[in-house]
Amino acid sequence: MSINGLFPMDKWNFKSHSILEDLPLDEAKPITEHMHDQPCHKGEIIFREGAVPSGIFFIRKGKVKKYKIDTQGGEQIIYIANTGELIGYHALLSEERYPDSASVLEDSIIAFVPKEDFLQVLNNSKVLSQRLLKLLSHEFTVLANSVTFFARRSVRERLATQLVVMREKYKENYEPGMDVEINLSRDDLASMAGTARENVVRILKEFKEDGSIETRGRKIIVKDVHKLLKIADQ
Incomplete structure (x- = not known):
């Protein structure tokens, strides 16, 4: 059954799948030309917390978990990313190391977009910049909702x-x-x-x-x- 109207799914999803949709061809070209697809097996690490980002990742097919490791070595899953979503762009935008890790939950196809290509499109595309700003604002809301939820339930x-x-x-x-x-x-x-x-x-x-x-x-x-x-x- 559908849960439309029963459950606020938007409060739990990052919506990154919409960022690259329907971009003008000339703006999207640097991304699509150099996007490299890589089959990944279940359990394979995409990036690790503390590593220096060299690009972003687009999930062509499959699911990826984003997580942090605590001081006792325990894993805390932050988010499950689905087909069509982007991951790894936070560290690239902030020019910092990855704040978390990501690994594949099931056999997947992950496309890699080099840092230079993504930033070139971002610098030249008003559409992408606006979408990314909106997405980051939405993600803050999702994370704030999650923190409140975990504290009270x-x-x-x-x-x-x-x-x-x-x-x-x-x-x-x-x-x-x-x-x-x-x-x-x-x-x-x-x-x-x-x-x-x-x-x-x-x-x-x-x-x-x-x-x-x-x-x-x-x-x-x-x-x-x-x-x-x-x-x-x-």
């Missing part, structure tokens, strides 16, 4: 919300009535919900028992999104 509420968000991100060629399989490890779900793996396993079992979800191996299928939305208090 229980683990159960956070996990229910993340399952609703991931259900939307894993929709491919979706038609009403189709099952949507969320293919994430329990460790990744724990990182997203800010809790221990054991808590995720326990709460997923509870969700399964009340009919909110089904599981097929590690895959999760949301069967009653209304129940999850009620738990999430959205």
